[in-house]
Amino acid sequence: MLTREENELLTRIGPGTPMGAVMRQYWQPAILSSELPERDGQPLRVRLLGEDLIAFRDSNGKVGLLGANCPHRGAPLFFARNEDCGLRCIYHGWKFDTEGRCLDMPNAPGDRDIRNKVRAKNYRCVERNGIVWTYMGPQAEPPAPPELGWSEVPAEHKVMTKQLLECNYAQALEGDLDPSHVSFLHAPLDPRGQSGYQGTAGILSEKHLSEVALEQDVKARDRSPQISVLKTDYGLFVGARRDAGDRYYWRFTQLVLPFYVYVPGAVGSPLHCNVWQPMDDEHTMVWRIQYLHERAFSADERSRLLTGMGAHIPPEGYLPPSTEPGGAWMPRANRTNDYLQDRGAQRKVSFSGIRGIWAQDRACTEGMGAIMDRTQEHLVGTDATLVQMRRLLLSAAKELKHHGAMPPGIGVVPPIMAASTVFQPKSLSWEQLAKDYMRGKAPATA
Amino acid sequence: MLTREENELLTRIGPGTPMGAVMRQYWQPAILSSELPERDGQPLRVRLLGEDLIAFRDSNGKVGLLGANCPHRGAPLFFARNEDCGLRCIYHGWKFDTEGRCLDMPNAPGDRDIRNKVRAKNYRCVERNGIVWTYMGPQAEPPAPPELGWSEVPAEHKVMTKQLLECNYAQALEGDLDPSHVSFLHAPLDPRGQSGYQGTAGILSEKHLSEVALEQDVKARDRSPQISVLKTDYGLFVGARRDAGDRYYWRFTQLVLPFYVYVPGAVGSPLHCNVWQPMDDEHTMVWRIQYLHERAFSADERSRLLTGMGAHIPPEGYLPPSTEPGGAWMPRANRTNDYLQDRGAQRKVSFSGIRGIWAQDRACTEGMGAIMDRTQEHLVGTDATLVQMRRLLLSAAKELKHHGAMPPGIGVVPPIMAASTVFQPKSLSWEQLAKDYMRGKAPATA
Amino acid sequence: MLTREENELLTRIGPGTPMGAVMRQYWQPAILSSELPERDGQPLRVRLLGEDLIAFRDSNGKVGLLGANCPHRGAPLFFARNEDCGLRCIYHGWKFDTEGRCLDMPNAPGDRDIRNKVRAKNYRCVERNGIVWTYMGPQAEPPAPPELGWSEVPAEHKVMTKQLLECNYAQALEGDLDPSHVSFLHAPLDPRGQSGYQGTAGILSEKHLSEVALEQDVKARDRSPQISVLKTDYGLFVGARRDAGDRYYWRFTQLVLPFYVYVPGAVGSPLHCNVWQPMDDEHTMVWRIQYLHERAFSADERSRLLTGMGAHIPPEGYLPPSTEPGGAWMPRANRTNDYLQDRGAQRKVSFSGIRGIWAQDRACTEGMGAIMDRTQEHLVGTDATLVQMRRLLLSAAKELKHHGAMPPGIGVVPPIMAASTVFQPKSLSWEQLAKDYMRGKAPATA
Numbered sequence A, B, C: 001m002l003t004r005e006e007n008e009l010l011t012r013i014g015p016g017t018p019m020g021a022v023m024r025q026y027w028q029p030a031i032l033s034s035e036l037p038e039r040d041g042q043p044l045r046v047r048l049l050g051e052d053l054i055a056f057r058d059s060n061g062k063v064g065l066l067g068a069n070c071p072h073r074g075a076p077l078f079f080a081r082n083e084d085c086g087l088r089c090i091y092h093g094w095k096f097d098t099e100g101r102c103l104d105m106p107n108a109p110g111d112r113d114i115r116n117k118v119r120a121k122n123y124r125c126v127e128r129n130g131i132v133w134t135y136m137g138p139q140a141e142p143p144a145p146p147e148l149g150w151s152e153v154p155a156e157h158k159v160m161t162k163q164l165l166e167c168n169y170a171q172a173l174e175g176d177l178d179p180s181h182v183s184f185l186h187a188p189l190d191p192r193g194q195s196g197y198q199g200t201a202g203i204l205s206e207k208h209l210s211e212v213a214l215e216q217d218v219k220a221r222d223r224s225p226q227i228s229v230l231k232t233d234y235g236l237f238v239g240a241r242r243d244a245g246d247r248y249y250w251r252f253t254q255l256v257l258p259f260y261v262y263v264p265g266a267v268g269s270p271l272h273c274n275v276w277q278p279m280d281d282e283h284t285m286v287w288r289i290q291y292l293h294e295r296a297f298s299a300d301e302r303s304r305l306l307t308g309m310g311a312h313i314p315p316e317g318y319l320p321p322s323t324e325p326g327g328a329w330m331p332r333a334n335r336t337n338d339y340l341q342d343r344g345a346q347r348k349v350s351f352s353g354i355r356g357i358w359a360q361d362r363a364c365t366e367g368m369g370a371i372m373d374r375t376q377e378h379l380v381g382t383d384a385t386l387v388q389m390r391r392l393l394l395s396a397a398k399e400l401k402h403h404g405a406m407p408p409g410i411g412v413v414p415p416i417m418a419a420s421t422v423f424q425p426k427s428l429s430w431e432q433l434a435k436d437y438m439r440g441k442a443p444a445t446a
Helices: A004-011 A018-023 A112-117 A169-176 A206-221 A299-307 A335-340 A343-348 A357-366 A381-403 A430-438 B004-011 B018-023 B112-117 B169-176 B206-221 B299-307 B335-340 B343-348 B357-366 B381-403 B430-438 C004-011 C018-023 C112-117 C169-176 C206-221 C299-307 C335-340 C343-348 C357-366 C381-403 C430-438
Strands: A028-032 A044-048 A051-057 A063-067 A102-104 A124-128 A131-135 A158-165 A226-231 A235-243 A247-256 A260-262 A271-280 A283-291 A421-425 B028-032 B044-048 B051-057 B063-067 B102-104 B124-128 B131-135 B158-165 B226-231 B235-244 B247-256 B260-262 B271-280 B283-291 B421-425 C028-032 C044-048 C051-057 C063-067 C102-104 C124-128 C131-135 C158-165 C226-231 C235-244 C247-256 C260-262 C271-280 C283-291 C421-425
Touching (some): A004 A169, A063 A131, A158 A357, A169 A271, A169 A283, A169 A357, A206 A235, A206 A247, A335 A357, B018 B381, B044 B271, B063 B124, B063 B131, B235 B430, B247 B381, C004 C381, C018 C381, C028 C271, C044 C271, C063 C131, C102 C112, C169 C283, C206 C247, C226 C381, C247 C381
Antiparallel strands (some): A044 A051, A226 A235, A247 A260, B044 B051, C158 C283, C235 C247, C247 C260, C247 C421
16 A cells, blocks of 8 residues: 555656656667658657657658657647658758757758757667667666667567557556466466467467466466565566475566566467556556567467467557557557456356456556556555565655665666476475576576 | 535535535435346446446345445456355455455455455445435444335336436436426427427326316416425425416425425326436436336336336437446437437427427536536526525535534435325415425325 | 746636737627528527637527526526527526527516516627627727728628637737748649649639749748738738849738738739637637628639638538537548648648648647647747737737736728739838838739
């Protein structure tokens, strides 16, 4: 339970807020490279941390991120001409490059002083492996962009999708850090059956599928996992231990600040990271990235991952693009249609009656209200991780505001998660497992 | 005319407001039994007095009314599993019974202390004769549910419908307490003709129909009735007297606090009560109940009442259910389409040009704005009743707030209205008529 | 750049605001006569200066403008019966004439005192040559309605259309006072080609068309006109000078307070005035009037003007009437569909990629936000006119508030603009041109 003040501190991320200042110290994933497919193509509306921005790819392929309105008279740069290495406002032809410099001011050509002084609001961008990152913070020399495992692998090694979530980032992030809800919200009624409601990872072998069934079974039998949380340089490392008879079944989850969560997939499934990027106080862009270090996905694997009901929503599940930033990423099953919940299926097949893991999570987190009221909650033992997460973020906000201290994890490269769910002998302690993991040594699969 | 402060006091009924405190001393009609048709069926969103709630019928048929969000982490209980005598949240499986007790906490099974402490917000419910009543007040031992005439008769004796009104309860209630508008808003242009615009009570005999025409004629000729108001233990008793030549034509209206109005129907038509239940400050659920003491309606009568244009709107007149509380009860003729007013009909057939009494009333009360500004009004003699109503409610709010005094009428059984419109000799005084009525003696039909 | 306080002062025009007080000293164009086509016909919702009103044409053809709600109990007068020289409320039959007098109070017929006291909120109206004007100010004896050139000519001499703009009046007005944006926003990519994107005036002769091409060419070559602004008794007179080789190309624009702009059309095209009437702080009704002094338009000319892409939007370009005031005047290309911008056309044909001058302007001014934030702008030389306009209006607001001084231009008849674009010898000075113009002497076309 938080006080009203703590809840405000945790959830408000607009310009001028303490948590907004924390977020701005980290690079933000702004858009997928594929959202700006061509040079001199159509600009894109983007909302990040409560700010309205316009992204564009210039004639050299470089991506820029400018304030949504022209510094001259406030006309919308979304309609601008993207030409000759700059965005040219349709109102008076002022032209800006990706750094926000004014290259041309054709209605005041003689006034070079003004042209040199005027600068479009702009944020530094770096494009790497299919993602455009931006730094919105105050440092003249920003830190290096983060190395997150998936950010280093080529775009072909990743399947990336996004969803617009109509609620604050913190409650969505909390959902990801909660290892116990998988035994309920995402559970089929018959753990051994294939309900089709949770989906599969899509690229598992026969051997893997039988292991998935085994895990499903353990999750159904032990629904109150023992949670252990380790504070790391860059966030949290979490172990959720379930009793599997003669062994323990462990699920490791990792929070990399400020909002990256490495959630365990099924044994043998691709690696998986969720990104809970705050668009504004009441909207979150959720990125889901499945990736392989060693090789690219085949076209077939990619297609199966995209059409499954698991971590990704198939492209046809999206509504047509809207004129709002992020509007193109609204799935068909959403708040306005009760996520297409099927009460019959809820009775017979699926715990939730909602199809697909994403929609199941959306129903719960959006249903808490745009900004959840944490003064009314009642936490239990399995919520330990989110308590730690709040402490980390609240402390970071206070330390930055009062002492100018940098938030944790900037410049730190977190160990790459090699395997996230394992069966281990009961004799192996959390301390030993965590130590192995932190050393970069993958816990051996039992 | 009220001051701005009085208007706020009269209209605001959310948690923590003085008038909200008054409302919470009375039982509230929450839903029709038929809205929860089956045991373990789909839960229902309900908004009452500014609070979002979830109603459900458990395995034993008992109805519960819980806060809309799970006390654990705020997930929406609307999506919950309704099973084995409780509502089970889809997020972590916490299960609550109709009293809000936590029956199961499967992600924290060992923590019995927490489970005993946690309680879902819930309001006591009683189901009687087709209606679920709830008590949202502070008393550990609430008063007995009200006896209102129609609340005691079996569901088969009643035709009940509801409408979602997009305005504050008080202006809607005032409309019902105003005996003079029937001569205008609900009038056909030719009082002797059947316009089809006002509808008929639907079950009248030939003899009754000629009496209806007589009444219509009197209402058309005397449009400025003499109003007499008597304060009762439970509200107001109102007589509106019109000159009918050698006799007086009386219409008796009764307000039973906090929001029940017994409006006179035509001679020989069923008894009739309107309920103006405040959903929140800007939405009102209007219940209309026509009922018979002595017998059930026949299927034919019921069908004619429901398809008539009178007090009830036919089921096909409703828009499809929406995901908002009460959304299913929005009629097709509403604010967004100007109530389908027909200007041609207004010229030739009907005073208003709007079909149906309900839609006529909606057009006027919603058109005042979500919360009417009573600092701008100009009342006249025929508005005497609503002046008294405001005094009653404002005084109740002040008395409760400053002296803890219970509002009037709680526990009082109002006399049942036997006949509401009568022709009486001119020699019979209001005092005599009212005295007879209060003694429970029905005024004899002349 | 304005301070936040100045921006508020400039933009807020509701009752009780200083700029609202300025606006109320001038007559407002309320509706087109054609919007109330018949006597005793359907009333019309109108919003002016933040006030909701109802316009109606009575049995004698006289137009009245009353407050939207009945003074009795606030019922909406939109639904009223328009009959026998008055508007009769459907709730209780109170009837008001065009002056707001209560003619009948049938539910309180004996109470003549009340009836004489009650008065519907109403504003004096004058109907002249196809337009209904209203005076909303405090003077018992208002000034004479304005003479604006087009207001004196018969309706047949004018083509008038309206558009509902979803932003504050001031940023829209500023767009009209900016002579430099025509070289960009409204420009075809090939100044000599006919893009079909800007439209033509529709009634030009072959000779005129070649002059239009010449002007287009000059505008394309000199995109930074020299601006000269002259303060007049009634507003501003503006000259924008472009170099046309051996001559100067002048465009004269005139602001007549509070919101009339005479924008130069092409040589030989009809005269043209834009009216930026504030509906409320975030909505503006834009009137566009093309007119001829000497004769009526032919049916053919009228039809070509209405179906062109220039100053007027064809009637089929409007969305169906809505129940909101002004809703009928929303064009199909609007904010919700990004003004149907065509990125392909933007690359090949048109600077903006948006069809039609109106839609081009809308995209820019609405895209600034409902109320533009002028604390972030960077003005240049060609913005001189709007700086002067702000000074005029801000000073008028302060003078009226602090010293009760009437704003400028009331009762002044501005000189009629005879020709608005001209080629002149370079030897002719601005001072000379302006002096000639002010004397009512049309500058000779070179």
